Amino acid sequence: MSRQLSFNTQKEYELIEYPGKVVNTDRMLATLGGILNVSKALGDEVKRMPLHFHPDNPYNKPIFGDSKENTGILLSITVRRHKKDKQRPPEYFVRVLGHCSRTFTFECLCDFQYLPLWSTPRSDNANAASELKYALDTLKPIDSVDLDFFKRKHPQVLSLPELFTHVDVVFSGTYRLDSVEDGQQDVLGVMSKSTYDNQDVVSFNMVDVFPTQPDAQSLKRLKIKYVSDEQFASIKKLFDDCPIWTRIALQYESGLTNDKLRCIIPLLAYYFSNGPWRSLYVRFGYDPRRDFHSRFYQTFDFRLRFSTGLSEFVYSKKFMRQRKAANATSTPSEDRVSDLVQDLDYPYFDEHKLPRSRQCMLRYIDVRMQKIQEMLEKIPTPLTGAVCNERTGWLPPGFDAQVRQIVCASISEILRNHYRKENVEAEVEAVPPAGDEEEDDEADDEETQEEDMEIDDSRTISQSENDIEQIIETITS
Template sequence: MSRQLSFNPQKEFELIEYPGKVVNPDRMLATLGGIINISKVLGDEVKRLPLRFHPENPYNKPAFGDCSEKTGVLLSITVRRHKKDRQRPPEYFVRVLGHCSRVFTFDSLCDFQYLPLWSTPRSDSANAALELTYALDQLMPRDSADLDFFKRRHSQLLSLPELFTHVDVVYPGSYRTDSQEDGQQEVLGVQSKATYDNQGVISFNMVDSFPTQADSQNLKRLKVKYVSDEQLACVKKLFDDCPIWTRIALQYESGLTNDKLKCITPSLAYYFSNGPWRTMYVRFGYDPRKDFNSRYYQTFDFRLRFSTGLSEFVYSKKFVKQRKAANASSGPSEDGSSDLVQDIDYPYFDEHKLPRSRQCMLRYSDVRMARIQEMLEKIPTPLTGAVCNERTGWLPPGFDAQVRQIVCSTISELLRSHYRKEHLTAEVEAVPQTDAAEEEDEADVEEEEDTQEEDMEQDESQTEQYPDTDIEQLLDNITS
């Protein structure tokens, strides 16, 4: 058996998988709208190829073919057999006629196909059986000059809807049945799982036991991703020192990239998707439900309400990261907000700076404010055998609201001080000063500082008097 090959890869074809047996190519082209319509569809990347089973009948909906990117080769194979010697193996001649890069397939559903048929009784039948007659010529005018069409009386009425179905693609999903809820559930809402394959994502509850060791697949992933022993030991030491961490805190303290942590953390800790420790990584074998000290690591979800003052400094996390990446080549940003707002990769909340983004997922221990840490210390130790709450953990009800109010007051006072400094600086730059005027201004500044201290004391008394005031109300007087 011998084979001969010849190639012609320069010629490109368009493949149309016609859903039927082609006997007459001309009639096949007519069902696709003719060669002109096919050329229009092939020249457009968006159009679908219509297929009408009855090209002359307007009362049927076409089936559409969708274009998809596929690679194919058109081959021509010729087989030659010896007529005299049948035992000799045949010879094959293979030619490559060309190639194709896309194909039209008719995988969509077909809608109802109607024919304009009228039922008329047979004149030659004694039983007066009905006969179906193709009445398209009676329902439509022959041409634009056929004025007799409007004088004809139709014995029957054919009225069909213009559209039967809105879509012709099969929906691959399946509907889920929601469980019946009685409204008594108090567990925090479940967030979506991480985009990567994390085997340790669990839901918080008071019944089930938490994982004590990592999955075997996660341990194998460490070798595939080329994680060094030093990197693994660094993260393991952090979990030995503190059993619960946030992702951004692990990245900040370890100095590793996010891709490395995605491989390391599933082998050392599991991840809570809801509950008091939502979005936290907990060391394997550690049960926060049994340790009263785990209250320091509960989730503090802080979100900013924006008004005129805050929107000038704090942006969304996505916007800040894009701007940071754009400024990486030209150096750090030198705008005024960089000194007032915390860095986007800084995992803690300091008292003298604004939050890093509009929403911050923190541990209560990450809020570095003496007043809040004292509140955590003063929480009374529960009795022996007591368990934490499924919603609030080891913290009393309303504790998160009090902490949020303190943080909002701190942010409000920080913005007030910032705007006062800008106002004083603008006044000093606008008025030229002499030596005598400088001495007078120093006295005025001292009086102004005393006035500021009195205003701060008055603001603190008002904050204590109205503890439920939100950040928007606190910032109403900033620009006045």
């Protein structure tokens, strides 16, 4: 047996997987719309290729072929056998005609196909069954000059919708009927995504009544997740002490995981999606619109204008959590930065540290700065019957801007002290050790050099301070 190979990989083909047995090539091309429509589909990267089972029938919906990236080669194999000597092994001639990089496949569903058939009674026998007649010529004019079409009498009317199915792609859906159960027969680890966070989400306004009790399904989820009585009591005590909390503060004060909180919180509080208490959890039955003391718990949305000079300290939350999950060993420089920046899980803002992330959702009571807390205390008590503002709550207009300026000034002072300390340490390390005094002339030269060095050092310090000020102004502007 012998084999001979020949290659021609320069020629590229397009593969169409036709869903049928091709006997007549012309009729096959007619179902695809002709060679012109096939060329249009091949010349476009996203165009689908239609296939009509009845090309001349306008009342059938085509199926569409989608293009997929595929790799293949077209082979031509010729087998030659010896006619006289049947025992001689055949010879194979293999030629590579070309390659293809794209394939059109028809894997979608086929819609309803209709033929314009009219039932007409037989004229020869009245008792015989009616006869089906192909009546396409009576439904549409033959051409544009067929004026007799409008003079004919149409015994029947054929009215079909444009399409019957809205999609032609196979979709495997799982449907479940909601039934009233006690939750004892539920299976753990369901495939559907939980909607715990969507429970009791309230839009703030001045008209509606806020929820006073939890949803009936919340207790069912609490049993499924096996939350202990001690864990539930710890969160309940926090809400009894303070009616409004952030999620990170509840997690920090209770020490529970986020999965446990997602089951416990819907039983004790509702969530504001907007308004002065946006992104906060409020205890059921507590209306912050009627309590002037709730001004301490309003939302303070603080965002850093991320720029040069701050990227080495404050990172994004996603990056910090990835580094914390990896438990990477920290270097001495990272330890110094961690002393300057608050921990990612710390829910409060201290006066002498940088914020934990670029954006912090805090309550005003979480900003532990004496000046800001005094400003909150000095806000005058409103008159009897007064209500809070729908946008600013119980705080006067522009109060958040004043607080933001105070926080930015504190951050600027922290950065200024940090850069000054680094410059001083770098200059101390750069001072060379003093040598022995040998001769008076050499000593005079050294004194002169030291005076020049002091002048240069003073210029360097003043220049570095100017650079620091420019960086800080850029960050806090």
